[in-house]
Amino acid sequence: MNRFALPLGLFALLVVVLAISIRHSPNKGTIVSPLLGRAAPGFALPSLTDAQHAVRSQDLKGRWYLLNVWGTWCVECRAEHSMLVEVGHSGVIPIIGLDWKDEDDHALEWLAQLGNPYQAIGVDHDGRTAIDWGVYGAPETFLVNPQGIVVYKLVGPLTRESWTQEFLPRLPPRASAGL
Amino acid sequence: MCRSWLLMALMIATLSIRSAYGIDATSIADPALEARYLELTHELRCMQCQNESIADSPVGLASDLRREVRNMLLAGKTDDEVRDYMVSRYGEFILFRPRFSARNAWLWLAPPLFLLIGLGVAVRVVRQRAALAATDPEVPDDDGRS
Numbered sequence: 001m002n003r004f005a006l007p008l009g010l011f012a013l014l015v016v017v018l019a020i021s022i023r024h025s026p027n028k029g030t031i032v033s034p035l036l037g038r039a040a041p042g043f044a045l046p047s048l049t050d051a052q053h054a055v056r057s058q059d060l061k062g063r064w065y066l067l068n069v070w071g072t073w074c075v076e077c078r079a080e081h082s083m084l085v086e087v088g089h090s091g092v093i094p095i096i097g098l099d100w101k102d103e104d105d106h107a108l109e110w111l112a113q114l115g116n117p118y119q120a121i122g123v124d125h126d127g128r129t130a131i132d133w134g135v136y137g138a139p140e141t142f143l144v145n146p147q148g149i150v151v152y153k154l155v156g157p158l159t160r161e162s163w164t165q166e167f168l169p170r171l172p173p174r175a176s177a178g179l
Numbered sequence: 180m181c182r183s184w185l186l187m188a189l190m191i192a193t194l195s196i197r198s199a200y201g202i203d204a205t206s207i208a209d210p211a212l213e214a215r216y217l218e219l220t221h222e223l224r225c226m227q228c229q230n231e232s233i234a235d236s237p238v239g240l241a242s243d244l245r246r247e248v249r250n251m252l253l254a255g256k257t258d259d260e261v262r263d264y265m266v267s268r269y270g271e272f273i274l275f276r277p278r279f280s281a282r283n284a285w286l287w288l289a290p291p292l293f294l295l296i297g298l299g300v301a302v303r304v305v306r307q308r309a310a311l312a313a314t315d316p317e318v319p320d321d322d323g324r325s
Contacts, residue, residue, distance in 0.1 A: 031269070031270055034270045101239060126243070127240070127243040128243075131244065131247055131268060132268065133268070134268040136227055
């Protein structure tokens, strides 16, 4: 009996360790952003739709906003676009677009066809800002609070589920009443 | 015979050229900086493909990250500053060689610990056997006498 106690104990320990690891493993290989709970990286980008004004992070201080990373080359972005339009039109929260490594005329055509949910769109031709934000695949959507802190990051298309389960509960009740 | 050797030599030669200049066509004039650049880009993970380094990957993000590494090195940043920047953006996952931290300490320490435990068990077993052999009259010693 005694000679089995140690191996059995070790086996039980292994089971516990593996169970914890499986439980905490991120689903589908999504990488948790180190930006969560930290200040959102600053940016100043030319606007896609307004040649006069730049899109700047400092102009967004003091309010909630979504930063949505997209590109016309991105298939999943097309899938999420109708949901973005719905959120944008609800007026719950402004959506700032980050047009990532894209052609301006393609992007403008895309918006004309599918609708423009964005309050402003910054153009990131060389991908410099995307790297600052730790973007590794479009679409990605960041939720930033009035203090400029990244509260949540969604990797993959915005769906009704992720909107109601992940974004709305993190917003103050007054803002989230709309949708 | 001679032909096939030649062919093989050629193939090996092209292989080595490929690994050096396959995807990344750029180079830095300063050889020391170039060496650091190659080393760093080989130890940073391509986040889109995950099992390739940014030096080996043809995807757009990897080339953007290579450009970033190059610019930081040219700006006089140290290797650790480059690594810190990447980790602060993409997390520890971007490093193929994870760093020692409180969270993964047990991963680093477990192998030597297990080795010590194993050594301890082995020593104990050998000693017990030796003691047993010395006291057991049934076991014949080396001369064959009991």
